[in-house]
Amino acid sequence: MTPEPDRYAVIGNPIAHSRSPEIHQLFADQTGESIRYEKILAERDGFKDAVARFFDAGGRGLNVTLPFKGDAFEWADQRTELAEHAGAVNTLIAQDDGTCLGANTDGIGLLRDLKKSLRLSIQDTRILILGAGGATRGILEPLLQEKPALLLVANRTTERAEALAKHFQAHGQIRGCGLDAIEPGPYDLIVHATSAALQDQGLGLPDTLIGPQTRCYDLLYRDTDTPFMHWAKAQGASQVTDGFGMLLEQAAESFYMWRGKRPDTAMARNYLRPGTLP
Numbered sequence: 324m325t326p327e328p329d330r331y332a333v334i335g336n337p338i339a340h341s342r343s344p345e346i347h348q349l350f351a352d353q354t355g356e357s358i359r360y361e362k363i364l365a366e367r368d369g370f371k372d373a374v375a376r377f378f379d380a381g382g383r384g385l386n387v388t389l390p391f392k393g394d395a396f397e398w399a400d401q402r403t404e405l406a407e408h409a410g411a412v413n414t415l416i417a418q419d420d421g422t423c424l425g426a427n428t429d430g431i432g433l434l435r436d437l438k439k440s441l442r443l444s445i446q447d448t449r450i451l452i453l454g455a456g457g458a459t460r461g462i463l464e465p466l467l468q469e470k471p472a473l474l475l476v477a478n479r480t481t482e483r484a485e486a487l488a489k490h491f492q493a494h495g496q497i498r499g500c501g502l503d504a505i506e507p508g509p510y511d512l513i514v515h516a517t518s519a520a521l522q523d524q525g526l527g528l529p530d531t532l533i534g535p536q537t538r539c540y541d542l543l544y545r546d547t548d549t550p551f552m553h554w555a556k557a558q559g560a561s562q563v564t565d566g567f568g569m570l571l572e573q574a575a576e577s578f579y580m581w582r583g584k585r586p587d588t589a590m591a592r593n594y595l596r597p598g599t600l601p
């Protein structure tokens with residue numbers, strides 16, 4: 324008898340539009356692994372119950388998305404060093420001894436995609452990150468490891484940006500400020516990491532941030548341009564992209580942690596979004 328495939332899922336709220344199931348199924352086909360991958364919609368206060376049910380029923384691993392990356396951090400029995408510093412977990416891995424390991428593959432995913440999609444090397448660049456929530460926490464340490472000249476985190480609530488900058492100050496040149504107090508650019512890279520676009524709101528940013536060399540990256544992904552991408556294009560940014568490449572790369576890293584095999588993300592991208600890799 325063929326054994327049941329190992330079970331995985333992505334959990335979030337909302338979750339209907341997640342592309343993780345098709346991505347992981349494609350990775351499984353590429354690598355010859357037998358898995359089943361679902362979506363789980365959890366109530367805002369129902370994360371723990373949903374995760375407990377999943378693992379009690381034999382689930383092997385979860386991807387965790389908005390708004391639960393902090394809850395996943397709390398849930399994990401042990402965490403990787405990156406997840407520990409970030410205070411956010413996007414990947415849960417069932418261990419053989421019955422415990423659960425929490426990891427964060429967002430930063431690695433972003434860095435890999437910045438190199439592939441934007442051909443960008445971070446060293447000595449000036450980077451502006453918009454937002455200081457869970458998404459930002461996951462990417463700061465891997466970005467700082469690449470030694471940018473400056474990493475400025477700007478947030479609607481100034482104190483959160485300042486607190487994050489303080490938390491990561493041992494890792495490199497990082498500062499925090501309010502969205503209304505961003506020092507003028509142009510920046511080499513602007514990363515959008517707020518949840519504002521989920522509600523289709525603009526951020527009211529000044530028009531001093533973007534020059535002809537500025538690259539803009541939205542951590543969100545959609546079939547059409549996000550409000551941040553519209554804004555960046557209108558301001559004349561040299562390259563503007565959404566987070567689909569990062570989604571693929573962080574998923575590939577999660578898949579590797581679960582299955583020990585590395586999927587081919589370029590092939591996956593060509594299949595899922597033909598003709599978009601430069």
Ligand code: ATR
Pocket residue numbers: 389390391392453454455456457458459478479480483516517518519524525526
């Ligand atoms: P998560 O931790 O899951 O990423 P979060 O902590 O709610 O979610 O963070 C969302 C981010 O989007 C925060 O930086 C938030 O700014 P505040 O810290 O000031 O709340 C930002 N954000 C959400 N809606 C926004 C809006 N309409 N305008 C500007 N920033 C917004």
